[in-house]
Amino acid sequence: MKKGYFGKFGGQFVPELLMPPLLELEEAMEKIMKSNEFQQEFTRLLKDFVGRPTALTHCANISRELGFNLWLKREDLAHTGAHKVNNTVGQALLTKMMGKPMLLAETGAGQHGVATATAAALLDLDCEIYMGALDVKRQSHNVRRMELLGAKCVPVESGTQTLKDAINAALRKWISAQQTTHYCFGTAAGPHPFPLLVREFQSVIGREAKAQFKEKTGELPYMVVACVGGGSNAIGMFHEFVQETSVKIVGVEAAGTGEPGCTNSAPINLGTPGVLHGMNTLLLQSEEGQILPSHSIAAGLDYPGVGPEHVHLHDIGRAQYGTVNDHQAMNAFQMLCKKEGILPALESSHAVAWVLENRKSIPKEANVIVNLSGRGDKDMDILEDYLANHAK
Amino acid sequence: MSITKLADKINEAKAQGRTALIPFLPGGYPDREQFWKEILELDENGADVIEIGMPFSDPVADGPVVEAASLKCLADGIDLKWILAGLSDHRAKIRAGILLMGYYNPVLQYGLEKFAKDAREAGVNGLIIADLPYEEGVEFRELLAKYDIALIPLVGLNTKPERMDLYAKDGNGFCYYVSVLGTTGDRDSLPEEIKAGLKQAQEIFDIPVALGFGLKNPSQLESLEGLVDGAVFGSALIRHIDEGKSSAEFMKVWK
Ligand SMILES: Cc1ncc(COP(=O)(O)O)c(C=O)c1O
Numbered sequence: 227m228k229k230g231y232f233g234k235f236g237g238q239f240v241p242e243l244l245m246p247p248l249l250e251l252e253e254a255m256e257k258i259m260k261s262n263e264f265q266q267e268f269t270r271l272l273k274d275f276v277g278r279p280t281a282l283t284h285c286a287n288i289s290r291e292l293g294f295n296l297w298l299k300r301e302d303l304a305h306t307g308a309h310k311v312n313n314t315v316g317q318a319l320l321t322k323m324m325g326k327p328m329l330l331a332e333t334g335a336g337q338h339g340v341a342t343a344t345a346a347a348l349l350d351l352d353c354e355i356y357m358g359a360l361d362v363k364r365q366s367h368n369v370r371r372m373e374l375l376g377a378k379c380v381p382v383e384s385g386t387q388t389l390k391d392a393i394n395a396a397l398r399k400w401i402s403a404q405q406t407t408h409y410c411f412g413t414a415a416g417p418h419p420f421p422l423l424v425r426e427f428q429s430v431i432g433r434e435a436k437a438q439f440k441e442k443t444g445e446l447p448y449m450v451v452a453c454v455g456g457g458s459n460a461i462g463m464f465h466e467f468v469q470e471t472s473v474k475i476v477g478v479e480a481a482g483t484g485e486p487g488c489t490n491s492a493p494i495n496l497g498t499p500g501v502l503h504g505m506n507t508l509l510l511q512s513e514e515g516q517i518l519p520s521h522s523i524a525a526g527l528d529y530p531g532v533g534p535e536h537v538h539l540h541d542i543g544r545a546q547y548g549t550v551n552d553h554q555a556m557n558a559f560q561m562l563c564k565k566e567g568i569l570p571a572l573e574s575s576h577a578v579a580w581v582l583e584n585r586k587s588i589p590k591e592a593n594v595i596v597n598l599s600g601r602g603d604k605d606m607d608i609l610e611d612y613l614a615n616h617a618k
Numbered sequence: 619m620s621i622t623k624l625a626d627k628i629n630e631a632k633a634q635g636r637t638a639l640i641p642f643l644p645g646g647y648p649d650r651e652q653f654w655k656e657i658l659e660l661d662e663n664g665a666d667v668i669e670i671g672m673p674f675s676d677p678v679a680d681g682p683v684v685e686a687a688s689l690k691c692l693a694d695g696i697d698l699k700w701i702l703a704g705l706s707d708h709r710a711k712i713r714a715g716i717l718l719m720g721y722y723n724p725v726l727q728y729g730l731e732k733f734a735k736d737a738r739e740a741g742v743n744g745l746i747i748a749d750l751p752y753e754e755g756v757e758f759r760e761l762l763a764k765y766d767i768a769l770i771p772l773v774g775l776n777t778k779p780e781r782m783d784l785y786a787k788d789g790n791g792f793c794y795y796v797s798v799l800g801t802t803g804d805r806d807s808l809p810e811e812i813k814a815g816l817k818q819a820q821e822i823f824d825i826p827v828a829l830g831f832g833l834k835n836p837s838q839l840e841s842l843e844g845l846v847d848g849a850v851f852g853s854a855l856i857r858h859i860d861e862g863k864s865s866a867e868f869m870k871v872w873k
Contacts, residue, residue: 228753228756229753237754238751238753239754240678240749241679241748241749241772242771242772242781243679243774243776243799245751246776246777384685384689385675385676385689390676397678398678398679398681398800398801401799402798402800402801404776405799500727501721501726502676502723503676503678504749509723511723511727513727514697514698514724514727515726515728516674516675517723
């Protein structure tokens with residue numbers, strides 16, 4: 227009777243008052259998302275609005291240095307500058323076809339908020355975005371973008387005033403506004419059916435990457451790599467490759483400052499099993515089950531939990547999950563800027579950094595595809611701060 | 619004591635022609651010492667069942683007043699061990715039924731079986747886990763029943779009869795009817811649809827039906843004559859205590 231499990235992880239740990247909208251959403255996925263009408267319109271929007279397919283870029287300069295081939299799946303080239311928009315356009319279209327006039331979302335770094343506000347504007351939906359008060363301060367640029375797009379951005383003052391509290395606030399709002407509102411969840415986590423719904427919309431990344439790579443080389447890649455916050459860009463890249471057992475799959479979590487005992491954002495590596503935000507997953511938590519604050523220099527990775535499917539892939543040994551600290555991510559960021567002319571998001575820089583840090587374990591001539599989940603314009607302030615404090 | 623204790627307590631009140639009173643206070647609020655004084659005072663002043671909150675860092679079903687109170691308790695270092703130990707010490711003096719309310723993760727980390735055992739020993743009669751809907755709670759409900767603890771079903775304005783049936787099938791204690799589509803917190807008026815919902819719950823459940831979330835004063839229940847067997851109030855009580863007033867005074871209004 228329990229639904230939405232990936233092995234031991236997942237589920238629907240929500241107040242009973244949220245079960246009706248979750249069941250309604252599940253039904254909409256069955257009926258509406260499978261219809262030709264939905265699929266045709268979604269495909270059209272991905273092409274004409276989002277700008278898909280995004281490029282698959284060979285990094286010739288860095289590859290020469292590494293001795294193997296580094297490829298980037300360029301989600302930074304998608305509209306609004308990150309993979310988030312694949313999901314929000316999908317969920318907004320679903321909302322429209324469900325006959326609901328309003329979208330609700332949470333955001334940490336602001337990328338998902340901007341992507342939701344964008345999709346809402348496109349499809350003429352009202353939009354309200356919950357954002358931790360601390361993040362509102364850290365990411366004021368994205369708050370302004372959301373407001374320009376017509377969304378209302380609500381600062382969340384409770385708890386740690388970050389992403390996890392924004393999710394709590396959005397869930398609360400959804401309880402009271404469920405009849406008119408869809409909760410456009412931003413990552414492949416949360417209660418069932420969100421992990422499946424978001425994976426469905428993001429798996430376009432892996433499908434395109436596989437087809438593009440096959441067209442260029444006639445083969446499958448040796449390895450695919452992606453950063454893991456909640457896990458949506460990663461599961462989007464991985465899904466198409468899970469059945470291709472020759473392809474190694476690597477997710478990269480944020481180790482924070484990397485100092486022993488520091489708070490981090492690496493629940494698969496450093497967390498324990500527990501229940502938060504509607505799912506049974508791995509969490510950063512105290513022995514008493516209180517959720518701990520997380521840290522990463524990349525705001526989009528700064529979350530104490532992770533999507534349940536990743537925990538399962540880790541559990542069964544199909545995917546490997548490594549960690550990268552703030553400093554390593556910064557180095558990768560700068561390297562990609564200077565050697566390839568690409569300014570990556572700090573989140574994606576973690577994935578690139580893992581490849582650089584683990585170069586010795588990757589065979590010569592191998593082909594490695596890294597999902598470049600977004601572009602780094604949003605991170606300029608953080609970068610400048612960091613460089614000022616770590617002047618060489 | 620038995621698993622029917624909570625139902626018995628509420629039915630006793632009903633037999634006396636009144637609505638059972640179920641005050642809620644987060645464990646350790648307003649501070650460690652005062653908390654147990656408040657509990658005893660609530661008990662002496664007409665509480666039929668007392669609901670003790672188990673503070674959690676991420677309480678999605680709670681409104682601002684309960685959340686702020688719970689977070690203060692967490693900051694003071696309150697945990698399940700402290701609540702259960704204190705309850706063991708005080709239980710013999712408390713006449714009311716005892717209910718613990720909280721979220722799944724702290725209970726899970728404590729260990730489900732150990733929790734059931736320790737809660738039983740501390741004299742807990744029932745448990746409300748706000749983020750454990752029917753499907754996820756099946757095994758835990760059975761485990762708790764072995765220790766004679768009821769897992770209280772929460773239903774509300776959007777719960778269809780089919781789902782009420784699920785809960786009613788093996789529901790014990792009482793049915794907690796949530797008065798609003800929203801979080802805890804007192805409100806000036808209750809939605810009109812509530813009557814139909816309560817009527818339905820009364821028909822489907824053969825255990826008593828208590829109303830909670832948003833209660834502020836007894837006049838809110840006047841139009842619900844015969845439909846409500848128990849009334850739960852949290853935010854209003856917390857606010858009252860925050861104003862420096864006594865629990866006894868609070869209960870007087872409701873008696
Ligand atoms: C550019 C970018 N990459 C990655 C992430 C991490 O999220 P997820 O793991 O869901 O892809 C975010 C989240 O805000 C992001 O903005």
